[in-house]
Amino acid sequence: MSLKKIIFALGLIIALTAATLIFFTHGLNYIGVNVALLGLGAVLMRQSAYFSDNFYQHASPQSFYPTAGRMIPWFAWLAAVLVIYGLYISFAIAPTDFQQGEAYRIIFVHVPAAWMSMVIYLAMAFWAGVGLALNSKLSAMMAQALAPTGAIFTLLALVTGSLWGKPMWGTYWVWDARLTSELILLFLYLGFMALQASIDDPRKADRAGALLALVGAVNIPIIYFSVKWWNTLHQGSSINMGAAPKMAATMFEGMILMALAFWMYTIAVALIRVRCIILERERNAGWVKELSVKEIA
Amino acid sequence: MQWESWSAFFNMGGYAFYVWFSFGLTALCVVWEVIALRKRSSEALRLTRLLSQND
Amino acid sequence: MNNAWLTVLTRDLLQAYRRRSDIATTFFFFVIVSSLFPLGVGSDSAILSMIAPGVLWVAALLAGMISLSRLFATDFADGALEQMLLSPQPLALLVSAKILAHWLVCGLPVVLLAPIIGLQYALPNEAISTLVLSLLLGTPALSLIGAIGAALTLGARGSGLLVALLVLPLYIPVLIFGSLAVAASQHGMSPQAHLSLLAAISLLALVLAPLATAAALRISVE
Amino acid sequence: MALKARHKRFILIGIGLGLIGLAAMLILNAFQSNMVFFYTPTQVAQGEVPKNTGFRIGGLVEEKSFKRGEDGLSVRFIITDTAKTVPVIYKGVLPDLFKEGKGVVAQGKLGEDGTFTASEVLAKHDENYMPPEAAEALKRAQTQSNTVVMPK
Numbered sequence: 001m002s003l004k005k006i007i008f009a010l011g012l013i014i015a016l017t018a019a020t021l022i023f024f025t026h027g028l029n030y031i032g033v034n035v036a037l038l039g040l041g042a043v044l045m046r047q048s049a050y051f052s053d054n055f056y057q058h059a060s061p062q063s064f065y066p067t068a069g070r071m072i073p074w075f076a077w078l079a080a081v082l083v084i085y086g087l088y089i090s091f092a093i094a095p096t097d098f099q100q101g102e103a104y105r106i107i108f109v110h111v112p113a114a115w116m117s118m119v120i121y122l123a124m125a126f127w128a129g130v131g132l133a134l135n136s137k138l139s140a141m142m143a144q145a146l147a148p149t150g151a152i153f154t155l156l157a158l159v160t161g162s163l164w165g166k167p168m169w170g171t172y173w174v175w176d177a178r179l180t181s182e183l184i185l186l187f188l189y190l191g192f193m194a195l196q197a198s199i200d201d202p203r204k205a206d207r208a209g210a211l212l213a214l215v216g217a218v219n220i221p222i223i224y225f226s227v228k229w230w231n232t233l234h235q236g237s238s239i240n241m242g243a244a245p246k247m248a249a250t251m252f253e254g255m256i257l258m259a260l261a262f263w264m265y266t267i268a269v270a271l272i273r274v275r276c277i278i279l280e281r282e283r284n285a286g287w288v289k290e291l292s293v294k295e296i297a
Numbered sequence: 298m299q300w301e302s303w304s305a306f307f308n309m310g311g312y313a314f315y316v317w318f319s320f321g322l323t324a325l326c327v328v329w330e331v332i333a334l335r336k337r338s339s340e341a342l343r344l345t346r347l348l349s350q351n352d
Numbered sequence: 353m354n355n356a357w358l359t360v361l362t363r364d365l366l367q368a369y370r371r372r373s374d375i376a377t378t379f380f381f382f383v384i385v386s387s388l389f390p391l392g393v394g395s396d397s398a399i400l401s402m403i404a405p406g407v408l409w410v411a412a413l414l415a416g417m418i419s420l421s422r423l424f425a426t427d428f429a430d431g432a433l434e435q436m437l438l439s440p441q442p443l444a445l446l447v448s449a450k451i452l453a454h455w456l457v458c459g460l461p462v463v464l465l466a467p468i469i470g471l472q473y474a475l476p477n478e479a480i481s482t483l484v485l486s487l488l489l490g491t492p493a494l495s496l497i498g499a500i501g502a503a504l505t506l507g508a509r510g511s512g513l514l515v516a517l518l519v520l521p522l523y524i525p526v527l528i529f530g531s532l533a534v535a536a537s538q539h540g541m542s543p544q545a546h547l548s549l550l551a552a553i554s555l556l557a558l559v560l561a562p563l564a565t566a567a568a569l570r571i572s573v574e
Numbered sequence: 575m576a577l578k579a580r581h582k583r584f585i586l587i588g589i590g591l592g593l594i595g596l597a598a599m600l601i602l603n604a605f606q607s608n609m610v611f612f613y614t615p616t617q618v619a620q621g622e623v624p625k626n627t628g629f630r631i632g633g634l635v636e637e638k639s640f641k642r643g644e645d646g647l648s649v650r651f652i653i654t655d656t657a658k659t660v661p662v663i664y665k666g667v668l669p670d671l672f673k674e675g676k677g678v679v680a681q682g683k684l685g686e687d688g689t690f691t692a693s694e695v696l697a698k699h700d701e702n703y704m705p706p707e708a709a710e711a712l713k714r715a716q717t718q719s720n721t722v723v724m725p726k
Contacts, residue, residue: 096310099671099673099676101312101670102309102312103312103316103670106315106316109320110319148330149330152326156322156323156326159319159322160319160322163319164315167669167670168670168671168697169671169697170668170669170670170672170694170696170697171669171694171696174696187521188521191521194517194518195505195508195518198505198508198514199507200509204571204572204574207571208571208572211504211567211568212518215500215522216522269331269334272334273337275338276334279338279341279342280341283345283348289345290349291345292345292349402627442583442586445586535624536624538627539624541624544604545603545604548604549600549601549604552596552597552598552601553597555593555600556593558593559590559594
């Protein structure tokens with residue numbers, strides 16, 4: 001790969017990450033910046049090595065399988081280190097909260113899980129959309145590999161949230177907009193997985209699932225902005241770009257570390273799962289047979 | 298350090314159930330997912346080998 | 353305006369007329385479900401009028417849903433769907449005719465029947481008129497969103513249950529605003545905000561759902 | 575009338591955009607009117623609340639208004655939005671975050687005498703997290719000079 005292509009690929013990743021971050025931290029306030037970044041991302045996507053001349057070569061399951069295998073340990077170790085450091089900050093360094101006492105420490109799993117539940121859905125919808133538009137098998141496999149992890153994080157966000165709500169608000173569950181839309185998000189994940197499972201032809205399942213994921217993506221902004229639209233029991237977000245976080249620095253640090261740890265974990269797990277899916281679906285391909293023979297030897 | 302003793306740490310200012318349940322459940326889900334995936338990949342590899350040997 | 357569009361609409365309506373028992377199923381489902389609640393909850397009119405908005409909306413939603421799996425299945429079986437896919441007319445346009453037919457057959461009867469059921473639940477007059485208005489504005493969205501689910505599950509295993517899993521989460525906003533509108537006018541508040549949100553959902557669905565349904569049909573039938 | 579396919583597509587796209595615009599107008603219209611999870615004491619005073627039914631009322635617990643009944647279970651306090659107030663009676667367990675001067679949401683019914691009988695009391699907390707010392711320092715800074723703007 002030439003230097004130019006590497007720079008394009010890096011630029012693409014940075015543009016898309018920045019757009020996602022701004023969207024989640026500042027919402028619609030910076031919609032212009034966000035649209036510009038997404039546009040930039042799209043332009044770079046067309047230019048970068050992975051999405052132009054070499055796209056089909058790089059995006060074939062055959063060449064991705066060993067690449068993913070090499071990437072997994074990195075992300076797994078990164079997740080392990082981050083989670084240990086994050087837990088240390090969360091429990092040993094972060095101080096007691098002035099109004100919630102120690103119960104606020106649930107924030108260190110609840111908020112990262114809630115973030116991941118939404119980010120994973122967006123990533124899933126993104127890969128599903130790419131799979132649908134470019135008709136690439138691997139993108140659809142990525143979407144399929146992300147769904148179960150996303151469903152688990154959604155469930156965790158709901159359960160830890162209700163365990164936090166009981167001592168603080170005085171109830172395990174209220175039907176407010178944010179809780180309800182997070183529950184709907186769980187149903188959307190389950191629907192996506194059920195639809196894929198019940199269509200026998202895998203290519204057809206990929207495309208049907210992709211369409212459903214895109215239709216459901218309408219729900220994600222509703223979840224995020226429901227707090228602002230409806231005046232609900234759930235507090236606003238503590239972190240906004242441009243303003244200082246409404247949290248003590250060490251608390252913020254613990255939360256961000258845990259979120260990064262969850263992120264790395266998600267990537268590692270999704271890569272393992274995509275390798276499984278590749279093996280299961282390409283069982284009859286020559287390269288899979290060669291590979292299995294090689295691994296026995 | 299925030300804690301005077303281990304028992305204070307485990308007690309979590311009286312919120313032990315809520316805090317440890319949350320963290321425990323998260324750990325449980327992660328461990329379960331990793332184990333399930335290990336099973337799935339070894340099963341996938343085993344089946345692939347079986348198929349290639351039959352050729 | 354468009355011959356093919358009218359043809360599809362009249363064809364679907366004619367088919368529905370020939371299979372009147374299918375329409376009756378939807379109709380009676382709505383009546384029976386909403387009549388079962390007073391038997392289960394008790395005949396206290398205060399309780400009944402309190403639960404009425406939610407119960408009637410859920411019953412309308414489920415009644416519309418049970419007929420969804422038939423929306424494309426017969427056309428798929430007799431090959432008419434393939435003709436539509438090959439036709440020079442935009443598929444989304446033809447699909448919108450089929451959705452309109454579904455609403456006329458399954459949505460409109462529920463709207464017309466609602467006042468009678470509302471009386472059974474001891475709803476005051478203003479609440480009944482809001483109920484009818486909310487159903488009139490909301491049920492088109494149900495047919496439109498449901499069509500996406502019906503098209504996606506065409507040819508999938510166990511499609512009846514699957515449609516419910518896919519479509520019900522997307523129905524929730526309609527259910528919430530519909531029942532809130534009725535509850536608001538029941539308690540002397542203006543239902544205008546909820547009704548205009550219902551109308552907005554239906555309008556958005558009217559634009560986007562036929563496109564998504566057409567794409568889903570192309571995936572399912574290939 | 576035979577329209578060209580291209581023209582027809584333009585017309586359809588135009589209709590679609592028009593409908594989306596209309597939907598956006600309806601949504602904006604809805605959020606101008608009153609759609610809330612709970613009502614404020616001012617709204618209660620002006621009679622802008624549902625009649626003959628329960629609803630939620632939200633605000634701050636007024637300072638020094640909290641009283642425990644003789645039976646030790648029922649409590650009385652006053653909810654305020656700094657303009658109007660509503661007295662509340664409640665029988666049951668209060669959440670840990672319930673405090674005078676803090677946010678609260680109560681579900682219940684408004685009586686003839688203007689007293690709100692709550693069946694459920696929930697605490698509403700804000701999005702600020704800090705150690706007690708920092709909160710103390712902020713409070714002191716605020717009492718010293720009223721020009722310091724505290725995050726709400």
